[in-house]
Amino acid sequence: MKNKLTAPMNITGETRVYVVVGDPIKQVRSTELYNKLAADKGLDVVFIPLHFSAADSEAAIAGFRVFKNLDGIIPTIPHKPAFLKMVDELTPRAQMVGAVNSIRCTDDGHWLGDIFDGVGYVNGLLANGRSPAGKSVLLIGSGGAGSSMAFALAEAGVGRLLIFDTIMDKADRVAAGVARYFPAVEVSTGEPNPRGFDIVANATPVGMAIDDPFPINPELLTPHQLVTEMIMQPEVTKFLQAARNIGCDTQVGYEALKGQAQANMEFFGLK
């Protein structure tokens, strides 16, 4: 079972600490994957969840600043904007996306921010033999995950990218950014009609809650399209299940998480 990764751990005062921060926190499963990857490599590190509200992020960050054995922070919802402001430096990728979801804290107190949602998503596609190069993608959502995916798909050579967001200004901003950095990509924004797209990617959290609507009407999907999620729980969302029923190929959120964890481990120097 993918969601039960037990890691043999031996945490002492020499163990280096990484925190995954969010509010809520209970849905977080990335820690078990990171701990398993680290344990497999024989590394003396531990990834733990820390729960605080957005209103308390300043106090939390002030604390993090003084923890000398804290080597990394993985901000999730709703803390990404606060940590974006707090890092000392952004990688070119994070500058491009305008967001961070990983911070490397060096011993001299320097915080470097990068973002791996999109990279992880593309790594997930590649690991399963589904290169997005030259493909057409309907991207639903242009928030933290969505914007990161847009840039990563562009970097991976996607042919055509249509971005939809319920706040269309956000989608327009991401599309403009992709057009600026990747002029070869045919990028636009518009209504989320999946007809004719090779890949339909849900980058919204719609589908996490049992009574959520579909992110888009699944009846518009056609067989042989690849439909993907970033949602981790449930592993198979109602939308993915509907896509499967139609005959679509699917990728669960966990595949993107695995791809992200690998990229993030490298960023943290955990080899």
Added chain:
Amino acid sequence: MKNKLTAPMNITGETRVYVVVGDPIKQVRSTELYNKLAADKGLDVVFIPLHFSAADSEAAIAGFRVFKNLDGIIPTIPHKPAFLKMVDELTPRAQMVGAVNSIRCTDDGHWLGDIFDGVGYVNGLLANGRSPAGKSVLLIGSGGAGSSMAFALAEAGVGRLLIFDTIMDKADRVAAGVARYFPAVEVSTGEPNPRGFDIVANATPVGMAIDDPFPINPELLTPHQLVTEMIMQPEVTKFLQAARNIGCDTQVGYEALKGQAQANMEFFGLK
């Protein structure tokens, strides 16, 4: 090997967090014991080390105040005084000792401080069939561990207690406290001559460093005395080794840690 307790862990967003704080931190080994005890009980908790300087304790504590999944704090050197000031409530034992080395953080943000060094030490004696009841004890050191041990030994019915400290005022204060709460105990302060004592207890950190002197001259020890340490590393201090060479019975610091961990787990409600 006692110092390699691997615990099978599965840390997710539902895992509750406990921190052991200190400066330095590398010598901390209690986390592996707590994690092992918790894993054996099937509890979804993790104990991690956090390293910050005494000068940064205010920022660290402000951070701890906002971590909603933080259930407990174990302050070690040099943070005990700062946390003593920060707790909302002290148990009667912590009031008596005037120190804390364990804080239970409840969901409503209430911090309750207790102290278990001494209880753990006595638990270690009892677990090895060495009840201090009616015995005479030379206690070397009246700091955090020493004062806690003085009260725990008194509570366990020790007959006679002599407390020595290089700062004699400290020893006098602890002796006065013990006399007040446990009038049946013959308690005094004075030079650390072990002659005639059943138990010689080192409660100082002298012996942690390789070039440390002896806490007291081991040549004054006599066979069949019980000589005990609170130091965790090295497991067998130079002083304990000298005592063994003379023919003394010994108790290593790890035994007190085990006794302390059991008491502390109960305090945290980790059953």
